[in-house]
Amino acid sequence: MAQPEKRSITIREVADLAKVSIKTVSRVINREAGVSHETHARVMDAIARLDYRPNLNARGLAGDRSFLIGLFYDNPSAHYMSDVQAGAVARCREGGFHLLVEPWDSTDPTVGDQVLNLISQLRLEGVILTPPLVDHAGVLEALRTSRIPLVRIAPDTDRETAPFVYMDDYAASRQMTAYLISLGHRRIGFLLGHPDHGATEQRYRGFRDELAEHRIPLDPELVRPGHFSYRIGMACAEQLLTLADRPTAIFASNDDMAAASVAVAQRLGLSVPADLSVAGFDDTPVARIIWPQLTTIRQPISRMAAAAADLLIDRAVRRQPWTHPMPRRLLEFEVVVRESTAPPSSVPSLGRARR
Amino acid sequence: MAQPEKRSITIREVADLAKVSIKTVSRVINREAGVSHETHARVMDAIARLDYRPNLNARGLAGDRSFLIGLFYDNPSAHYMSDVQAGAVARCREGGFHLLVEPWDSTDPTVGDQVLNLISQLRLEGVILTPPLVDHAGVLEALRTSRIPLVRIAPDTDRETAPFVYMDDYAASRQMTAYLISLGHRRIGFLLGHPDHGATEQRYRGFRDELAEHRIPLDPELVRPGHFSYRIGMACAEQLLTLADRPTAIFASNDDMAAASVAVAQRLGLSVPADLSVAGFDDTPVARIIWPQLTTIRQPISRMAAAAADLLIDRAVRRQPWTHPMPRRLLEFEVVVRESTAPPSSVPSLGRARR
DNA sequence: TTGAAAGCGCTAACAT
DNA sequence: ATGTTAGCGCTTTCAA
Numbered sequence: 197m198a199q200p201e202k203r204s205i206t207i208r209e210v211a212d213l214a215k216v217s218i219k220t221v222s223r224v225i226n227r228e229a230g231v232s233h234e235t236h237a238r239v240m241d242a243i244a245r246l247d248y249r250p251n252l253n254a255r256g257l258a259g260d261r262s263f264l265i266g267l268f269y270d271n272p273s274a275h276y277m278s279d280v281q282a283g284a285v286a287r288c289r290e291g292g293f294h295l296l297v298e299p300w301d302s303t304d305p306t307v308g309d310q311v312l313n314l315i316s317q318l319r320l321e322g323v324i325l326t327p328p329l330v331d332h333a334g335v336l337e338a339l340r341t342s343r344i345p346l347v348r349i350a351p352d353t354d355r356e357t358a359p360f361v362y363m364d365d366y367a368a369s370r371q372m373t374a375y376l377i378s379l380g381h382r383r384i385g386f387l388l389g390h391p392d393h394g395a396t397e398q399r400y401r402g403f404r405d406e407l408a409e410h411r412i413p414l415d416p417e418l419v420r421p422g423h424f425s426y427r428i429g430m431a432c433a434e435q436l437l438t439l440a441d442r443p444t445a446i447f448a449s450n451d452d453m454a455a456a457s458v459a460v461a462q463r464l465g466l467s468v469p470a471d472l473s474v475a476g477f478d479d480t481p482v483a484r485i486i487w488p489q490l491t492t493i494r495q496p497i498s499r500m501a502a503a504a505a506d507l508l509i510d511r512a513v514r515r516q517p518w519t520h521p522m523p524r525r526l527l528e529f530e531v532v533v534r535e536s537t538a539p540p541s542s543v544p545s546l547g548r549a550r551r
Numbered sequence: 552m553a554q555p556e557k558r559s560i561t562i563r564e565v566a567d568l569a570k571v572s573i574k575t576v577s578r579v580i581n582r583e584a585g586v587s588h589e590t591h592a593r594v595m596d597a598i599a600r601l602d603y604r605p606n607l608n609a610r611g612l613a614g615d616r617s618f619l620i621g622l623f624y625d626n627p628s629a630h631y632m633s634d635v636q637a638g639a640v641a642r643c644r645e646g647g648f649h650l651l652v653e654p655w656d657s658t659d660p661t662v663g664d665q666v667l668n669l670i671s672q673l674r675l676e677g678v679i680l681t682p683p684l685v686d687h688a689g690v691l692e693a694l695r696t697s698r699i700p701l702v703r704i705a706p707d708t709d710r711e712t713a714p715f716v717y718m719d720d721y722a723a724s725r726q727m728t729a730y731l732i733s734l735g736h737r738r739i740g741f742l743l744g745h746p747d748h749g750a751t752e753q754r755y756r757g758f759r760d761e762l763a764e765h766r767i768p769l770d771p772e773l774v775r776p777g778h779f780s781y782r783i784g785m786a787c788a789e790q791l792l793t794l795a796d797r798p799t800a801i802f803a804s805n806d807d808m809a810a811a812s813v814a815v816a817q818r819l820g821l822s823v824p825a826d827l828s829v830a831g832f833d834d835t836p837v838a839r840i841i842w843p844q845l846t847t848i849r850q851p852i853s854r855m856a857a858a859a860a861d862l863l864i865d866r867a868v869r870r871q872p873w874t875h876p877m878p879r880r881l882l883e884f885e886v887v888v889r890e891s892t893a894p895p896s897s898v899p900s901l902g903r904a905r906r
Numbered sequence: 907t908t909g910a911a912a913g914c915g916c917t918a919a920c921a922t
Numbered sequence: 923a924t925g926t927t928a929g930c931g932c933t934t935t936c937a938a
Contacts, residue, residue: 249671249672250672251674252672257606262608264651274629274630275629275630278629278632278633281652294653296651296652297640297650298649299637313604316559316604317604317605319608426839426840452840455841456840458842459840459841462817462842481629482837482840484781485807485814486810486840486841487814487817
């Protein structure tokens with residue numbers, strides 16, 4: 197049984213059909229100048245008739261390109277990565293690029309080598325780094341020595357060496373804290389993020405500074421290390437809520453920990469928000485999936501990723517390195533008020549659901 | 552300021568250093584037989600000394616390969632895709648392949664063309680399709696005409712034409728239903744999935760057949776179209792729970808709808824599981840994030856994806872097409888009993904949390 | 907505005 | 923067991 201020939205159309209055949217040289221076809225494909233209107237039309241016609249698609253391997257080999265952008269991550273949050281990926285992949289497709297996803301184990305001491313290896317094999321045209329990998333010394337160094345274009349999302353350290361996109365975690369945190377205070381809360385518990393994430397410190401600072409601004413003393417007992425984890429967040433929330441003088445609100449620095457706080461409160465027979473207000477951060481789907489729905493900060497995750505891809509693609513198309521100062525893009529967050537926050541009540545409820 | 556030369560090491564240089572021909576180096580790289588021990592060692596040494604990394608573009612162009620596997624999806628569930636991706640990417644890395652992620656809009660009538668275009672440009676060595684794209688006629692046809700190796704995850708239709716991996720949704724659903732019945736439930740509400748997903752029908756059939764097996768009549772009023780959606784699931788749950796003769800249990804065919812049912816129950820002052828048992832399907836993180844934690848079915852998502860990648864890589868390495876019957880891999884599910892299910896109580900509680 | 911020829915770095919087919 | 927040679931399909935000089 198003869199295997200039907202699977203050979204694809206090549207630039208040669210297009211050139212023949214259009215009665216031009218392959219260089220002219222190449223010019224058309226690459227939108228180079230210097231092709232007459234009429235020739236251009238003939239070539240386009242031939243391309244369409246033959247259903248020609250240029251071979252990216254060949255283009256890459258000849259032009260030292262790959263049309264590939266790498267998304268490097270080490271983030272266990274499915275929703276975060278899903279948003280990042282969606283933003284990046286959409287922008288890539290618009291620009292004729294493709295997204296290669298590569299998870300890394302940042303605890304592996306050879307990760308730098310592995311990165312180097314990948315880069316030199318694949319000739320990626322750029323890499324997007326997400327937190328917390330974004331501040332990983334080994335990975336950063338590998339990327340630097342390979343001199344590959346790099347855009348980081350929300351980096352914490354070393355902000356001068358490469359372009360990055362970010363939102364103002366500090367301001368967002370202050371704004372949420374201010375909102376809680378405006379509701380009348382004075383004893384506010386705070387659940388810290390993972391120490392490896394730059395955002396952890398930013399969000400905590402925003403909380404502290406806003407309290408100070410309102411001359412509300414910060415009770416160290418109310419600040420707990422939740423590591424962005426639902427499980428650890430639960431333990432922290434339980435400690436907070438069984439305190440003799442328990443807080444009337446908890447500001448968790450991500451939604452998972454906020455959801456954990458809500459769950460603990462309910463388990464303890466406390467009603468949210470009547471007995472306890474809970475605020476989250478990120479606006480992941482979990483914020484709407486639990487009851488009551490979470491008041492939280494909407495991060496522009498997908499737009500940050502799109503902006504990152506945009507910087508990379510722009511650079512790849514221009515074929516020009518960035519110059520100092522490195523570009524950066526600031527995207528806006530939003531405080532989303534839902535059902536989990538309300539003014540504090542002095543009378544503890546019986547734990548009945550409201551409504 | 553002179554740009555430092557960035558030229559990479561080529562096979563030529565390795566050959567020179569090792570005093571062999573490039574073909575021999577090529578043999579070593581590709582682990583072909585027919586290289587003496589001593590030569591092999593010399594080449595490996597040269598590779599290490601020069602830190603040589605073969606250019607994948609060149610390898611791809613010459614050998615008509617790409618070392619790229621595509622993950623095509625159209626699934627809005629971040630957790631599902633995250634698991635799929637993790638499984639696939641892990642297996643790819645083991646095999647020296649890379650994963651390209653491509654979301655598609657299955658409502659776009661030109662999606663078939665777009666797929667064709669992508670394939671012929673990139674020369675992917677294989678494609679993994681996830682539900683519900685896995686049953687999309689246009690995409691399937693495009694993939695078929697391009698004759699690209701394809702492995703589908705949990706396909707519903709056309710199961711003879713290409714390899715696939717799957718779990719037994721039907722059996723899982725029966726098992727969960729049996730469990731609910733064993734607890735003493737007789738009026739069980741069922742929340743259907745999205746009509747485009749093959750699993751929707753399987754899960755429903757399992758439910759129906761298990762009821763029949765126990766001679767429990769199926770009340771059509773208790774079966775509602777939740778579309779796998781949290782929001783729609785909420786509406787359905789509300790209808791179910793405000794029925795005069797409301798069910799004592801709800802079997803939602805995914806976790807999101809189960810979470811919605813729990814939320815609605817709590818809002819209505821019903822305690823879960825005392826007043827209402829709720830079972831989910833999938834064991835996504837939401838199952839543990841809500842309170843009470845969901846009894847659900849653990850799908851082997853990531854292992855299915857790994858198996859899919861495995862089939863593709865194996866075929867790519869052998870460079871042999873699959874023969875009939877197409878390979879398929881069945882992976883095991885697991886019923887995970889948590890806190891959201893219990894025997895029905897005849898005395899409606901006051902809606903207080905237990906414990 | 908257009909084209910010819912020389913690679914890009916590798917693998918394949920065929921020597922030896 | 924090892925080498926030679928001819929491409930893979932494109933982009934890049936450089937010339938016309």
